Amino acid sequence: MKRLGLVAVIIFGALLFSVSFELPDLGDAQSPASTHVSPYYIEHTLEDTSVPNIVTAILADYRGYDTLFETAVIFSAGLACFFLLRITGRKAPKARFYRHLPTGLTLRIEKGGRLPEESREFERIDSVWVPSDVIINMTCRLVVPFIQLFALYVIAHGHHSPGGGFQGGVIFGAALILFAISNNLRSSTRRLSERSSALLGSGGVLIYLGTGLLCILLGAGFLNYSGLSVLPGLDPVSARSHGILIVEIGVGIAVTAVMVWIYYNLASAGTQEEGL
Amino acid sequence: MIWQLDLIILLMVVVCGVAAISIRDLLGAAIMFGAYSFMMCLLWSIMGAVDVSFTEASVGAGVSTVFFVAAVFRTTRRTSD
Numbered sequence: 335m336k337r338l339g340l341v342a343v344i345i346f347g348a349l350l351f352s353v354s355f356e357l358p359d360l361g362d363a364q365s366p367a368s369t370h371v372s373p374y375y376i377e378h379t380l381e382d383t384s385v386p387n388i389v390t391a392i393l394a395d396y397r398g399y400d401t402l403f404e405t406a407v408i409f410s411a412g413l414a415c416f417f418l419l420r421i422t423g424r425k426a427p428k429a430r431f432y433r434h435l436p437t438g439l440t441l442r443i444e445k446g447g448r449l450p451e452e453s454r455e456f457e458r459i460d461s462v463w464v465p466s467d468v469i470i471n472m473t474c475r476l477v478v479p480f481i482q483l484f485a486l487y488v489i490a491h492g493h494h495s496p497g498g499g500f501q502g503g504v505i506f507g508a509a510l511i512l513f514a515i516s517n518n519l520r521s522s523t524r525r526l527s528e529r530s531s532a533l534l535g536s537g538g539v540l541i542y543l544g545t546g547l548l549c550i551l552l553g554a555g556f557l558n559y560s561g562l563s564v565l566p567g568l569d570p571v572s573a574r575s576h577g578i579l580i581v582e583i584g585v586g587i588a589v590t591a592v593m594v595w596i597y598y599n600l601a602s603a604g605t606q607e608e609g610l
Numbered sequence: 611m612i613w614q615l616d617l618i619i620l621l622m623v624v625v626c627g628v629a630a631i632s633i634r635d636l637l638g639a640a641i642m643f644g645a646y647s648f649m650m651c652l653l654w655s656i657m658g659a660v661d662v663s664f665t666e667a668s669v670g671a672g673v674s675t676v677f678f679v680a681a682v683f684r685t686t687r688r689t690s691d
Contacts, residue, residue, distance in 0.1 A: 600677055
């Protein structure tokens with residue numbers, strides 16, 4: 335079976351390699367894409383949408399329908415992880431571990447035993463707990479706010495520089511994941527619970543969809559943001575720019591929430607009790 | 611464009627890709643996959659596709675490596691084949 339796979343890979347690799355000589359060169363001005371597709375966007379993007387970054391304008395405006403379903407794909411990835419791990423993994427662990435803070439003793443509480451939930455002297459710990467390192471803890475604590483700020487900058491500045499809702503959302507989610515790794519999963523789920531991350535994920539997709547439907551209600555086509563210009567203070571061009579921003583924010587929220595949601599389910603094998 | 615740099619990064623992509631599928635230790639494979647993603651990110655930015663490179667850096671080299679490590683942590687480090 336392995337040898338068969340290797341033969342198939344070599345044959346198709348050779349095929350791809352031979353066909354690749356037929357492709358136009360990188361940056362070839364005479365290629366069909368450069369003569370028929372790109373010039374329109376290069377010449378008209380700024381006057382159509384007043385967005386300097388052509389990639390952002392194409393992704394969120396000219397090809398907004400594609401991006402809508404890309405966001406839906408991300409959301410369904412989170413949903414798939416939820417259904418695969420959470421439904422089967424929803425059982426309480428056999429034993430929980432608590433650490434008595436003043437003495438440093440560890441208690442093992444069997445299932446059904448009385449748990450010191452409310453006491454301030456006990457702290458719940460993972461079964462593979464190691465003493466937390468001061469340097470790692472403090473570094474993560476200091477770095478996380480800056481990563482989050484950078485993520486917001488990437489989302490908000492996507493009109494002018496590389497970036498946008500997708501990248502910003504991933505960076506924001508990565509900051510929350512870093513917090514969950516450096517502390518533990520429970521202190522992270524206390525701040526952003528699984529339920530709210532699922533709701534935020536679907537909410538982000540709904541913001542995107544709602545913007546498209548609002549455009550229909552205001553008399554333009556689906557996701558044609560120039561329809562928003564009937565709102566006060568907007569002309570068709572700036573309406574498209576603002577529409578792109580709204581959509582990017584929706585994508586950012588959805589991607590952030592879904593990344594965190596997937597991490598919760600993967601790191602705890604669906605139990606949401608103990609993480610990495 | 612410096613072709614020597616291009617060649618080195620392309621070679622690194624191939625080496626990382628082959629290493630990622632041939633290493634028996636799954637944690638090592640996850641790390642090699644992250645390195646592969648980062649080299650791809652450098653290639654994209656050499657070709658001028660900065661947005662794609664940004665996405666590759668954040669998704670491929672960042673979050674997906676964390677997901678792989680989390681999955682390895684919850685399952686097994688050794689492969690059967």
